[in-house]
Amino acid sequence: MSNHRAIALVFAVHGAAGGSLATRIPWIQDHLQLSPGVLGLALLCPSVGAFIGMPTASRLAHRIGARTATRMLIALWCAAVALPSLAPAPVWLFAAFLLYGATAGMSDVVMNGHAVTLERRLGRSIMSGLHGMWCVGSLIAGGAGILAAHAGIDARLHLGVAAVILLSLGLLVSRDLMPDDAEPEGPAPRRFALPSRAILAIGVVGFCGTFAEGSSADWAAVYLSKVTHAGPGLAAASFTIFMLFMASTRLVADHVVGRIGQVSMVRYGGVVAAVGGVLVVTAQSAVQGITGFALIGMGVAAVVPLVFAAAGNQGRTPGEGVAGVATITYLSGLTAPAITGWVAGATSYRVSFAVITCAAVLMSVLAGTLGRGGAASSAAETAKEPVPAAC
Known part of the structure; x- marks a missing residue:
């Protein structure tokens, strides 16, 4: 193997x-x-x-x-x-x-x-x-x-x-x-160190992507039930469809990254997720809402993998870079469902997903941070060069 x-x-x-x-x-x-x-x-x-x-x-x-x-x-x-x-x-x-x-x-x-x-x-x-x-x-x-x-x-x-x-x-x-x-020899990771500016910038992109992902996964069924009055079965299906689109996009994303690079992949993904967010916010039917959630899943699918790759290449060691950005994305995944619920309770479900749409837009705007500086250039960028198909 x-x-x-x-x-x-x-x-x-x-x-x-x-x-x-x-x-x-x-x-x-x-x-x-x-x-x-x-x-x-x-x-x-x-x-x-x-x-x-x-x-x-x-x-x-x-x-x-x-x-x-x-x-x-x-x-x-x-x-x-x-x-x-x-x-x-x-x-x-x-x-x-x-x-x-x-x-x-x-x-x-x-x-x-x-x-x-x-x-x-x-x-x-x-x-x-x-x-x-x-x-x-x-x-x-x-x-x-x-x-x-x-x-x-x-x-x-x-x-x-x-x-x-x-x-x-x-x-x-x-x-x-x-x-x-x-594996190449490198410096010992520090016991504790604040993430560098480069890692923090990458982490913000990861935070936005994970925020949209976590909120959509946890609230899709509730949103469709409360806003579009979808039945229990159709509302529950929204999570499965969201996950299927995210999984299938991740499985093919490496080939796309090899053609356009990691920055463009995240930037275009943010646009797709934002379009999905608009569909969700304006949804008058369950079908439109499910389509929107599917696009959000497709748009954010490659963000966490590419953020981890970029952080691993820009940290002092791969493990230290990944640990720094993983802490930020875990924080996002922890707080996103709660914040979405608070916003929905204070305003409405549509407003809460308008916030998620803004997060997708910010992710697209900040995508360029994945290609700046660091200890080594990301393999996602060097993937543009011809390489053997098998590993």
Whole structure:
């Protein structure tokens, strides 16, 4: 198996781990008899855990090697999937989610840093396709979780089996990751350092893209139900369509980046997402609203992969650059659904998605920051040169 295929499958396993647990949150709520407020606090814990763990991930990768760190952390992340369902009380659920979030964030940083290094070696863009594989893994695992929930299977059994299968798959496919001795020597990542101006600028683009993505994913069904009066089935389908368009765009985006470059890809993506936002804001029917959400998904699809690639190339080390920008995008993903809800409550649903449309426009305007300066030019830009099709 090639190094490229190996890291693509690692991304798919990572996505599947997250998708497996997401479908069983209602079971956990009912099992522990959690109020919406307590569940909301519990669901904040993964982000807190990720913020705590991510700054240490790049140092771990430097100390033991990116390949070894990726294998270890992907295994811990898959094992942690089963922990929330085993929690006997809310306090244990908080602890389980903290560990779950820490392993998620740390594995996210090291596998993206490893992917940036491989992208440099290949001399062409691969990050969007890798994140597309993450979406594929999430969708497959989410579908399996829906079937398990519909069949009434205990989440402890479902997630326990899923954890064992994914852990085994993660260890199997990660054997063929790029060897640690193939990675260039670099300075040790700092224990803590504020992101540089270049990383912050890239992070703002990532913040805008993740804001539009997170808000649309969480609020699409509610928006269509409340604004266009769509039925429950049609409203729920909006999320699936949004994710399908985002995943399919990521899978082909590397080829487009190879032709037009990462800056143009993000700039045009922002325009597409803004058009989608306008359709959502002006929607008089569910079909128009779903079309708008599909365009938002298509427009923001490549933003996070390209932001990670750009940050990895502009940081002192790939891991440090990815960690800096990942912190910003995680913050956006954490706050976006809440801010959208607050704006909708204070004004209206249409106004809240007008704000999201503005975020897409800002993302397009600031796209040029992905191509400025840095430790190395992004492979997404050098991908314009002819390269072998296989890796």
